[in-house]
Amino acid sequence: MRWALVPWAILTMLAAPAGAQDSMPPAPYAYRQLDDAAQEAKARALMETLRCLKCQSQSIADSDAPMAGDMRSQVRIRIAAGEEPEAVRAWLIERYGDYVSYKPEMSRSTWPLFAIPLLLAVVAAVILARRLRGRA
């Protein structure tokens, strides 16, 4: 049953360019949860980490925008089809770019985001060691 949804979903994706979405009825799983609670939880967790591209600083799990609804539907359908959340994320990143994911991946453009906290931890340790060592 859920497998049957996938080709249909891909069809709607192809047929509905972003601009035309406002006048269309909401996608099937925009406001509908998956029946399987475990899958829904997975989808929900993933949706909270995807950016609504039409909003300012909202995830697709927090938005009324039609595009966010479509993306929620995509995510639910793919999770229902048995895809892993990270695979869905990778698919969305391929489609919309890194910008869509709130979870920065380590890459050539993002390494400072991971290097600087490490550096901070070291600096914090050094400051503490210098301040606190040997004081009495």
Add this chain to the structure above:
Amino acid sequence: MIAEIGLAALWLAAALSVLQMLCGALSVRARGAGGAVLTNLTRPAAVLQGALAAVAFAMLLWVFAITDLSVKLVAANSHAAKPMIFKLAGAWGNHEGSMLLWVTVLSGAGALIAAVERRLPERTMQATLAAQGFVALGFYAFLIFSSNPFERLPTPVAEGMGLNPLLQDIGLAFHPPTLYLGYVGLSVAFSFAVGALVTRQVTPEFARAMRPWVLGAWVFLTLGITAGSYWAYYELGWGGWWFWDPVENASLMPWLAATALLHSASVLASRDALRAWTIMLGVVAFSMSMVGTFLVRSGILTSVHAFAVDPERGSFILALLAIYIGGALALFAVRAGTVAEGERFAVTSREGALVFNNVMLSAILAIVLLGTLYPLLTEAFDVRVSVGPPYFNPVGAIFFVPMLLVMAVGPLLRWRRDSLARVGREMALVGAIVLAALILASILGEVPLLPLIGLALAGGLAVASLLPVRGRSLQRVPMATWGMVAAHFGVAVALFGMASESAFSKERLAAVAMGQSVAVGPWSIRLERVEPVAGPNWTALRATLLASYRGGEPIELAPAARDFWSPPQQTTESALATRWNGQLYTVIGEQADDGRWQLRLWWKPFVPLIWLGGGIIALGGVLALIGRVRTDLRRRSVLRRSATRRSDRAALTAEPAE
């Protein structure tokens, strides 16, 4: 005419800020009697400047109240049909108005210290007021030259454009003023730090004088952030309460710095240690306020490229940032060497714990700053990345978790030198609670790692925060200690709410026919009816829901979807049912083709504790503030009395000799 009075008041205030700056600076230089005239001018200039800024702001409120559509700002942001409260709130619901509020608070804070702060050496105060005047001057210039709120239109328009409906909410009407009182109130800490650096007077007396001002600002900042979070929670209609949005981060960063500053000022006041560190935090706290203002007010958040196209305002603020932050840091670099580090202490001492948490708070601040600025930086190079909760939560936790652990033990330690063995029983108790909570939460259900740690630490911290008053005569515990206990307990309460919300929330999205029931968590909700209603500047569809908790007496909830017409926009008005153990959150959505209504329902166990905790933290700040001010007044009256007694005695002994 009203708008012109406002503009004139702004110009006069700007001129007075120059006077304040020059008199302050010159009287710091001129140590002799010649400077006395100038010295006597500084304080009145600051007070008058504050009053004039207040006049300008009152004039802005006035033109909004009467919807004077010949004023550009009113035409662009107001509408005659708005309720009065939102007409007034509209005055600061836009760029120019909110900057005027910013400056008003800035000069009001300056006026207040000029009027009442007399504990510090006069030279330090003069330098402080000069710094405050210098900061004010830059922002007056910004207002007058690039963000004039009183600009007239060549021809008045027939009707205004209206205010963003999301902002037409009583919670948001008072959110910015509260936040700004905190945000900009920190300018006092900045000026104090600069003043103390200039005169090299970094002493415990200085910390004692600065502390109440920082506490006051911090209380407002705490309340502002808490209120803003609650507003986002109920107004945006999806039950989220913190998004790590740059605008939110802009308010969190000064709070983190101010929290660190409060604690290090305490060390300086009680133990004469951490001198340079306290000064540094004083500079950093207000710098974060200015960085936040830049982020929010320059338009850079909407798009770096939009900012690049119309950079006037952004570059203006950026230049101000460079002057003030750069100047203060340069002064710090020159002078910090001459400020001795102060008293020494052992690792296991209260100072040790406070230093540890100061470093952790600063690290969290650095992470938030990095995560906020980094996407803007890459966007400038046409690489767009998003940094959100999956980054901030775990990376922040690296520093937050150790901080909470030390926070549990720190208040139990003695100043200067202590041993962990002395507080061994307390530590064992807290450890046992944390462990028990960990086990309990993992039995209850599959809780993700971070919320699990949060729940356990919240339990431990809640108990640990009360331990400092254990075994003491409760009436003799100083008010400031109660403040600390309350604030730390508030952190535990808020943390529990946050962890519980992300671990145990239940969501239900459903298309519901009239009279049909759906369940979410322990609630059963029936859709009774949906009807149109009309407000002053909106129409709405309002649903009536009957919600019953575990089959109990049903309560009525009325979520609505509002359609504003000026500007045309929809908002969701959620309806909440609050119980001691959580909140039911209901939203009405669209009607489907088959006539059923879309309902969004959440059961969020213990979620109100997030904001209750925020309130308790702020209450702790208020208690500490009252305690500090009372102790200070008492000390001063004792000093005064002993001084009179001494002079009486001197007079008595002197008399026989005559």
